[in-house]
Amino acid sequence: MITAIFAALFYVATLVLAGGLFYRIRLYLRTPAPLKIPTTPAPTTQSGVAFRLVREVVLFESLFKANKWIWIFGWIFHAALLLVLLRHLRYFTQPVWDWVALVQPFGIYAGFAMVAGLLGLWARRILVPRVRYISAPSDHLMLALLVAIGASGLGMKFVAHTDIVALKAFFLGLMRFELNPLPPDPLLLIHIGLVAALMIIFPFSKLLHGVGLFFSPTRNQVDNPRERRHLAPWAAKLESGAGQK
């Protein structure tokens, strides 16, 4: 029964995440940016823009300029999350890829770093009046969700082990549309239940910032308006009207 419920949950969560992201990305792609608005100084070539985006994604360049505390907590959280996610690939691959095995030991420490980064961000949200002022209940809940996912994961590693062989069989089975029994450990059920919730919330929440950055005109536009005329389709329609000589 538990197995079936969680299997269904993960199928739904995957569909919502993929469908939701697909819908958002399509919306962003279809919405034109009628004017050139890169925040200057901006790269004058396409490859320069790619490099700018890479710096934003990998180093959080703008955030570094803004505030070193947010930067250090945010960067630690994201980098650690990446390692943790990579580590988790071993539950979805058979045999486990070599490089995933290599990441393995780092991934475990990254779990702590991730929670530490989140707690740092949360502390700022509570203690810094400016950040407290702009926080909605959902901003706190999002942090609570992520901390709970991290803590329950660490709990299984260091406090109450679960049957990870059976767990892996469950997920490998899901990928082939087979049902294998899920170990009914409370910590595990909490952990993966919250992950499914996160997947469902993702496309409806501020977690979209991960996608938004790539579509942000202040960051992804080339600074070349004098050299190349930029015209949105709806703006081009104005030109067929009166006014243009």
Next chain:
Amino acid sequence: MADAVNPEAAKPAMPAAAPPKAPTAGATAAAKPAAPKKDYSAYIIAKGQPVPSPTEIPQFKCGAMSDSKPFVAKSEHQTPLGFPGELVDNWQEKAVAKMGDLLGKYRSLQVYMDSCIKCGACTDKCHYFLGTGDPNNMPVARQDLFRKVYRRYFTTAGKWFPKLVGAEDFTEKVLDEWYTYFHQCSQCRRCSVYCPVGIDTAEVSMAAREIMDHVGKGQKYSNEIIGKVFKVGNNLGLPKKAIRSTLDGLEEEIKEETGLDVRLPLDEVGAEIMLVTPSADLFAEPHIQGLIGYAKVFHQAGISWTLSSHASEAANFGMFIGSYENMRNVSLRIREAALELKVKRLVFGECGHAWRVAYSFLNTLAGPFDFLDPRYPIPQHIVEFTVDQINKGNLRFDKSQNDKYRLTFHDSCNVARGSRMGDVEGGQFEFPRQILRATCNHFYDMAPETIKEATFCCGGGGGLLTDDLMDLRIKGAQPRMRAMQQVAQDHGVTHLAAICAICKAQFTKVMPAYGFKMDAILSVHQMVANAIVLDGSIQAKALDQKLAAPQIGNA
């Protein structure tokens, strides 16, 4: 004659006789009684006292600026721009529909509504927050005034769980907050530099103003000015006759000074260059000194040029109100004038947002400019033009003419963060400094966290340069003024040079509150005008004699 770009300041008939040397803000008696008198004495730093950091984060003063609202546009200001004359009955429905329309037209708006992490990076970056302490002036809080409505009507979470995600109905109270706080954003884009996702609050405030205009709640200052451009050709409402008479006066003045016939042509068909400059350059101090500088550079370069009465305005307030259509209609006048005068090149005078519109948008709005000479940038900034002439060795300067100034430079926000000069990233910072170093002996930059891409707005940009917002303007200038107070103490700086008409007009008004004289603001091309030694001029002869004489003492 009060504020350079203030509509009240320039009744059409008046400036005809305006002498070029007229003190801009001299006649304070003419200013209408706006806000009650406030005490700004704490802004003046006594000699030897430490200057507080320009980036010092203030304590919250909730609601401190909730009463700061500009005058609402009347029907006669609204209708020429295609907006309803007063707040329409079903405004809420109309506003939500317009929001949907804009979300579909502007990717920036759609992405920025979805992507804010509420990380707090921008919270201490806005000069209006730093200057007022009102939490609604934190960029994210300002955006959230818009975002809470967006979430309520356009997102699943906001429709189902409004309280949880901070969504709110578009009530009269919210509309009032919008009108208040979206007129406390100068669209300077400083916050966009620091946002990890690149969210630009200017895009949000433009959209908010566009929505308010469409339901009949426009801002008088901006909309009245745009109407004047459509009717007369420029923000100040200067008719052709008045412009010509000013230019005649300047020609005489330059003749007297240099002994040369330096021309300031108007509507001359067949000139090489059409100069599009803010109309303040034709009217107010220190702007007009900059115009003299342009004329001298063109003269020395030996290139024919002309102003246009049809496009006698570089400023484009269509940007401030977020109206693509109005911005386009203002821009098209420039295209029309360029075609009519059969010019080959387009050069823009010193104006911040005008340069953003010209550099970033003009090709889009009024292009393609395939009838202009492709060997030159289209359009070109006067600073680019002058730097090019300096690099070619065509200009000779006597820097000692500017020795009475100890200068610093104010990077205007729209030039700094919304445009470029030259071919290299960041040229917009180096070009004006190159001119100042070439023309002045004493130049000192302000603190690095307050210049270049991190520059602070003058406090009067984005359609806020109106007397009904004077309290906001004085407070918003605080970070910039503190940075200047620092270099005044450290290096004895006395004057601030700028390349923006709004900055110049704003500083003229607010500098006295910070202990500087109102004429402590200068045009960059004013420095050029003072130092340039035109071939065959009285100055050239004197300088040649001096150089020919045997050197005694220090050179």
